[in-house]
Amino acid sequence: MRGIYHKYLRLPMLIRVGLILFIILITSALLAHFYERKTFPTIFEGFYWAVITAGTVGFGDIAPKTHAVRILAIFLVFLGGAFLAYLTAHFASAVVKNENRFFEGKNMYKNEDHIIIVGWNERSRNTLKSLLNEMTAYHLVLIDHSLKENPLYQNGLHYIQGKPYEDQTLINANIEKAKLVLITADSNLTEQDADMNTILSVLTARGLNENVLIHAEILTKEQTINAKRAGADFIIHTSNLASIEMVKHLKSKYPLTKNGG
Template identity: 45%
Template structure:
């Protein structure tokens, strides 16, 4: 039985062991001084209070041992109890510093839920983090190139490591994450960056198949592979950039309005909606007025592979069409 108790005791955290030893010594000396000098220490509580004050070297002087044995007890308490108490506070400080250092260097685990994980440190992730800086949305940044948290504010938790490794994802608590954004690695060529993105996506979906993953793909060839790997949304950065540049050639001055539109979509949804009984067979003008009554803006219509933005007002909506709309975020 004593051996079993000892095994359980040594398995406790070091800080808890020191605290238990210190508390036991203080209680023992408090009881002992009460027994040998009951006149000066009328209750056990008075003895424990004296032991605490003595071990902490504060020394109020409200209770003082007067007998030789009582003073020897005080000396022994200072030699033993004060040492353990100092060790306790030193260990506590050391643990606090170590935890802070681990947090700053990206080595600590994240234990929250419903967080957004951003993979890769680059200009795109900077903008994303900046847009959330005034909200309470918890953010996790995973990157292997950084040595410390690049933006140390209390909503950003940094995890250092390769995001395709299970241990790194588990440190980011991928099981309870709400969304994941995988940005392309700017230190690799386009094909290698896409392959790294897909491997990371596979690792994430292997641990949490239900988490929503938004991935950045640079090459057209890897688009289908990203889809097969389970990407919920795929952003073809080069395709988008090329389209904007091409349209800028034909329509000078388009970039600024488009950039402003995208920035103002924060909190709103730009999406395709399928047609239903309220929209099929009606004109573009009728559907525009119908959507406005629901605080939704109709931008255009997609018919097969053809997209018509702000088409003729009398264009009729058919069953297989898709409606390009801007809606409020909660709708």
């Protein structure tokens, strides 16, 4: 008996409450059949009446005539009201809890052919907003360990909270079914450390999905070869792009020659 009781305690709360309710309804059906055999000629008739009464529907097609069964009906009405209130509160709580998990980046992504963006910074912010506006056919998943909540929740972005070089984080982002991964450099680290983190993230992603396309942002030229060795398909040198843009800007505003003239 103790083993059965412990198994019962391990069941989800909703199932436990449902079992208790079922036992009460069966017991009520047996009592109604025992006290009023004319009104409830079968146990099924008693069970039908108990369910209708507990559900506070009250069709009125079967009505008890004895005081004992009427008292039982009162008990079932209160029980049914309490159970319905519990169900409403339980489902409302489950919806809010699931919404909070989604907002906090704790829900696993389950769709396929999505794009994973690793890292939250100004570059990834602009990239995500552009992709959300221009590539509506693809679902986007953001991975970051520093954010406490989804930064683009209203835009339908799915957020995974965690470090991108940990297997479980990428598994939660459903890396096995992803179409493309874009790994941006961590702006909070030095260039060398940011590149090392990027390479480690590339290794982890490639180990979990051999076929996914991986675009990696590398800040130092020295780590380009290592990023390719780790499994990156495309290397993005944002520092070079920024330098080129600055030189273009200077030339357009202040045309210079070797003689300074």
